[in-house]
Amino acid sequence: MHATQPPEQTPPRPRAGRRVADYLGLSRERREPDADTIGDYGKAVARLHDDEREVGPLNPRENQLLGRIKIFGATGSILLLIGSLGTGQIPVLQNPVAGTRVLSLPSRMWSTSLTLTVAGTIMLVLAWLLIGRFAVGRLSVEVLTGRSPARRMTRRQADRTLLLWSIPLVVAPPIISKDVYSYLAQSAIAHRGMDPYVVSPLRGLGVDHVLTRSVPNLWRDTPAPYGPLFLWIGEGITAITGNNITAAVFLHRLVALLGIALIVWALPRLARRCGVSSVAAIWLGAMNPLVIIHLVGGIHNEALMLGLMLVGLELGFRAIYGTARLRRPGTWLPSPAGWLLIAGGAIIAASCMVKITSLLAMGFLGLALAQRWGATLPALRHAPVSQWWRRSRRSVIAITLSAGFHVAVLAAVMAVIGLITGLGFGWIHTVTTGGVVRSWMSLPTSVSVLTGNIGKSLGLGDHTQTILDTARPLAQGVAGVFILRWMLATLSGRIHPLGALGVSMATFIAFFPFVQPWYLLWAVIPLAAWATGPWFRLLTILVSALIGVVALPTGANTGAVFIASGVLAGVIVVGVLTAIFFENVDIPRRFARPGHPTSAAGPAFCSRTTQRGIG
Numbered sequence: 001m002h003a004t005q006p007p008e009q010t011p012p013r014p015r016a017g018r019r020v021a022d023y024l025g026l027s028r029e030r031r032e033p034d035a036d037t038i039g040d041y042g043k044a045v046a047r048l049h050d051d052e053r054e055v056g057p058l059n060p061r062e063n064q065l066l067g068r069i070k071i072f073g074a075t076g077s078i079l080l081l082i083g084s085l086g087t088g089q090i091p092v093l094q095n096p097v098a099g100t101r102v103l104s105l106p107s108r109m110w111s112t113s114l115t116l117t118v119a120g121t122i123m124l125v126l127a128w129l130l131i132g133r134f135a136v137g138r139l140s141v142e143v144l145t146g147r148s149p150a151r152r153m154t155r156r157q158a159d160r161t162l163l164l165w166s167i168p169l170v171v172a173p174p175i176i177s178k179d180v181y182s183y184l185a186q187s188a189i190a191h192r193g194m195d196p197y198v199v200s201p202l203r204g205l206g207v208d209h210v211l212t213r214s215v216p217n218l219w220r221d222t223p224a225p226y227g228p229l230f231l232w233i234g235e236g237i238t239a240i241t242g243n244n245i246t247a248a249v250f251l252h253r254l255v256a257l258l259g260i261a262l263i264v265w266a267l268p269r270l271a272r273r274c275g276v277s278s279v280a281a282i283w284l285g286a287m288n289p290l291v292i293i294h295l296v297g298g299i300h301n302e303a304l305m306l307g308l309m310l311v312g313l314e315l316g317f318r319a320i321y322g323t324a325r326l327r328r329p330g331t332w333l334p335s336p337a338g339w340l341l342i343a344g345g346a347i348i349a350a351s352c353m354v355k356i357t358s359l360l361a362m363g364f365l366g367l368a369l370a371q372r373w374g375a376t377l378p379a380l381r382h383a384p385v386s387q388w389w390r391r392s393r394r395s396v397i398a399i400t401l402s403a404g405f406h407v408a409v410l411a412a413v414m415a416v417i418g419l420i421t422g423l424g425f426g427w428i429h430t431v432t433t434g435g436v437v438r439s440w441m442s443l444p445t446s447v448s449v450l451t452g453n454i455g456k457s458l459g460l461g462d463h464t465q466t467i468l469d470t471a472r473p474l475a476q477g478v479a480g481v482f483i484l485r486w487m488l489a490t491l492s493g494r495i496h497p498l499g500a501l502g503v504s505m506a507t508f509i510a511f512f513p514f515v516q517p518w519y520l521l522w523a524v525i526p527l528a529a530w531a532t533g534p535w536f537r538l539l540t541i542l543v544s545a546l547i548g549v550v551a552l553p554t555g556a557n558t559g560a561v562f563i564a565s566g567v568l569a570g571v572i573v574v575g576v577l578t579a580i581f582f583e584n585v586d587i588p589r590r591f592a593r594p595g596h597p598t599s600a601a602g603p604a605f606c607s608r609t610t611q612r613g614i615g
Helices: 016-024 060-087 110-134 139-143 155-170 179-191 228-241 245-273 278-286 289-297 302-320 336-352 356-372 377-381 385-421 443-457 464-491 497-510 517-528 534-550 560-582 608-614
Strands: none
Touching (some): 060 110, 110 155, 110 278, 110 289, 110 534, 155 245, 179 228, 179 245, 245 278, 245 517, 289 517, 377 385, 443 464
16 A cells, blocks of 8 residues: 655745735845846736747739738728818818818718718728738737748838828828817917917917917817927928918928838837837838828827837937947047937937927936946845945946936937027926826726716715826826836846837826827837737737727717717728729638648638638
8 A cells, every 4th residue: 555645735825915025026035045136027028029030022912912902991091081071170260171162072961971981990990900911910820829920011012001091191181189270379379489388379379360269179278288399390380381270280290291201210120129020010000090090190299209219219229239339449429329329319308309208218228228338137136235236336337327328418408409499398397288188098087087977976076086186196106116117127138128118108008197099109109119929919909990990080079870870881881892892802711732822811800701701
């Protein structure tokens, strides 16, 4: 008989407080006594990234299908253009299409305009999903398994597709948002020599001014929340166009297109630096329907902010991760690589003068520089107290020098821009102006409003604003703790600074007091160049498509019945056009014999049944 072995004792699970302390690296007892261990910082986030292999171009049959999808998406953009003449944000005065026999038809046939708008939006989003097969692969095969597709479209094909889909919206009226009219009014105030950070459109221009009339009521009596560089650009546009709204809107759209061009330049370079396919990054970031609909169509200054931020990061990383010295031997003068680093930091600082959000990028560029100079997380975190300074001196000095360098660059750029524009630093006090918006996409705001409504239903009174004033600062504090953690993960070397920036932007958005659909691009675009994890891409694809369709450019004060009928009619139009475009396309079968001419896969995110029906 064999002796019965006693069952293994499962070690007791540590208490919740201890687990939290271990997670944050605050517990005194370490599971790993090695002073050089980096702990758990960023371990889960690091799984979002894996290197991608480059693959060959598409075969002729895939090129044929790609061409159909490109035209399908361009047709959607054209329908969106036509529909926006009725559902777009037309100025109250100086309507450029009023009185014309053909161009004014959409405004006089509102239901038809709504149908075309819905159909065009859905077609544009659907085309983006379909063309994803040629960038990141099929949903159930490559995306979910984290594999690279057999072939991808070329960068040239991706760039041309983005251009083709964007061109119709260049001449469209502003879509979804009226922010551009606030840009015009605030720039006109600056052009008149007044301070737009003190004077509102209502007080600076007057209630009956042609520019004030098109500003939404919510923003007519609020100061400008944007940086002085952006308002200075707008001031120049005002100097050229005067009170001509149509010309001014067009020039602002050109500024947005310049920002998108900067994104298209920098994003693939950052992706290659991180070992990610440049085509996949362009598709997920620059070709994203949120970019086309909201940045091109909506003319938001996020395009310029993100473009400058990414260019600054690319130049800074090029200097930091290069082999050239940053200063000339024997002197403190910058070398060519050093000047490149200064230029990168200055461009990021300039992006902060468009919108302050990009200031986060300066911090992660500073961490990259500190790493080059020898800063490490283990020396700062796990060194014994008696040896702490000896082991950590180099890290502390590197972080201090990097922080001092970037603070000096930021201060110099802010001072120069404030002096040149004559707008000073008043923008610092108005960056929270948007807090008056109660956005359903903001986690602390939606929870606060829901709690306030529950209180009202229970007869406790309306305390919604009090809850908002408490919840929003708490949420920002939580976001700050998480962002600090991503910085420590970067310093540990576990996460690339670009990836940590994207995750920090996502954290910032999650706890931000007010969130608009295009704010998602703050995180999506940087992460498109670093994150390749299946769940990241799947979630980003679903959220981008969902928000792109849900935030329909249907105009203001649209009744639910009209929206429902417009959506139904739009879906029917999309179904008919899809049948027309893809009826005769010979889409290969998914399970064809490898090496056979018909073995190429069909479009992304189409089921096998759909492929049979179309083929």
